[in-house]
Amino acid sequence: MNFKGKHIVLGVTGSIAAYKACGLVSHLRQMGAEIRVIMTEHATELVASRLFAELSGNPVAVNMFGKVTNFDVRHIALAAWADIFVVAPATANIIGKVASGIGDDMLSTSLISAHSPILFVPAMNTHMFDNPIVQDNMRKLHNFGYHFVDPDSGHLACNASGKGRFPEESKIFSAMDQILNGRGLLKGKKVLITAGGTREAIDPVRYIGNYSSGKMGYAIARAALREGAMVHLISTNPPLPHPEGADMEYVSSAVEMKQAVDRQYDTSDVVVMAAAVADYRPAAVADQKIKKETMTSPDLKLTLNPDILLGLGERKQNQVLVGFAAETNDVIAHGREKLVRKNLDLLVANDVSSPESGFHVDENQVSLLTPDGHVSSYPRMAKEDIGTLIIEKIASIMK
Template identity: 50%
Template sequence: MLKGKTVVVGVCGGIAAYKAVELVSRLKKLDADVHVIMTANAVKFVAPLTFRSICHNPVITDMFEEPKIWDIQHVSLAQKADLIVVAPATANIIGKVAGGIADDMLSTTIMAANSPVLFVPAMNDKMYENPIVQENIKKLASLGYLFMEPDTGHMACGTSGKGRFPSPERIVDFVKGILNKSNDYEGLKVLVTAGPTREPIDPVRYISNHSSGKMGYAVAKAALERGACVKLVTGPVNIAPPPGAEVVCVTTAVEMHNEVMKSYGDFDIIVMVAAVADYRCASVAERKIKKSGEKLTLELVKNPDIAAELGKVKGSRILVGFSAETDNLLENAALKLASKNMDMIVANDVTMEGAGFGVDTNIVKLIKRDGSRIDLPVMSKEGVAHRILDEVLSIKNG
């Protein structure tokens, strides 16, 4: 899948360095030409021989070591790389690059590169949350450097939080999305909805669902990476929007409906990922409802069905929907596909491990209007997003 692609993997000094061994192995198994650069601190965690045995290329650890061939190595590698992956990326290397410092082989190679550079941060959660680190990340992202969000969980240092090294499988999915993409969406306009909606009960309570918005944001990001002009209409989430997207934040289903119906005419492709509430309160209390009695009855009324309305007016536009189910997955998804005049629906059983709300992976089935179906294995949401966009193009191009 990566045959003919050159990937330079920069390994920094952190306990997650040992996980980079599996990353290099997976990239090599996909036929990538992998070169490894290790910082001085990285070699204290993993021996260079380990990486050399896997990637079958010399491992660079010293900017001034005797070259195997006469070449200026940091320039040579920077020129031949299709992608540089810094994994794990420490606060130190992120800060160096953000500050324009090039004092070792990895930082000089990054500075000399014309290829995309992907940072995979892995560090203590408090370090990751440090405002200086976050400002450095924002600065680099604004300059076009790519970042993969770290995982949340237990740390080697004994704490728990955001900063864990993502699984090598997820990183490889991310890399494939970058290297296998092209500007095949250039000139196309894509409208994406994401996240949940919130339907107020009173000033302090609301009805909502477990959607995190991760899948919708992944679709928006993937479309941007492939050259599309993207508008993201999002419910309340805790995710930074992808740079380059036009973002409109809404809260309720009616607000999302109004924004989408106002905008859809300007777009070629509409991907409805948002988990929109089917019902809202018939009336919203002006003051907090006080507890009284054993029961509280709320009268609910139906929200507008955005996808169904789009299906009636979409014309030649491509309309893609999502169907999150707990039973009768294929039957329910097929019914929605037909009744809402969609071109494709993405069906997932949220009870399956790796496919529920809030996780970074998904397991989906892509069902097209012609009845064809593609069953995808567990993949990162970024990987799923690119597969969805692949199939959308195949529909558009006939």
């Protein structure tokens, strides 16, 4: 997510979750964003404005008629300055004001003056959130182009339980990322992505695996979500936070992954096979742990796994099919051969022999190969940036 240099106005209202906005300000500033905070009078009863001033590095606006520090009309100036306006937490009160065109304090007036995208993060009692008037106000604003992050469900500060909790920061950041950086390149398209390395069981406690971390596949999923895609991510359950908005499915073995992919393939517009699928699996899996003492000379018989990507290429109709080639030598030559043999529309070739790129690190060095013989090679860069490159290339193929 790239918020560096972005101008973000954060509106904080009198929800009990107001203190959670402190973390938003701190983390956005650490990511390079410039933050200005507007608080309602009720919010200042819960969190001191001085705290937001320290966290943002800027004065906090509360009163419409406070001390004048320049000759700009302040609510107009902040509205014009913003790349995005985020109201977090957003009460039923502020949602209702904006939906009714009411501007009677600094925050509501600034929101009505804003030309930037506006993102509401509701946080309130579950009965308030479910109130048909509140729901109607949100629908009205949504129809006008305002954005919302759904609250989480769970235990609330009022000791009730239900929908209305302030959502995890990752959900808010994902929504902001799509609004600020997305271009709708894959809007409405279904994108199927696989990630991680499969595990082939030997017995209940041992398996054959590989070094894939899943980071590249997850980065591609985030890039696709940013561009408005409906993402189904089939993962081998690596210890990574799942991309917000993705439909997650977890598998372990190559056979399980094939079954999962086959269920989604025919209805997908794009398929990106970023997972490292084991070529072989044990011919037989022991029901009980194999004792070391009984295996003085282990003899593990292997059998071939199904070639998922080859089968997809043979069945391909209108899908854009993307494969990966993790190589240690002759990367481009091996990649070209795989591109043709498996009937791919795009192949991502990367050299995993370097400890600075490939498995378990946050950077990679790739080349993108297409059937027309074109090769685009890139220097080592963050996997998040490579994910963006791959999605941009897919979008260009689909035109």
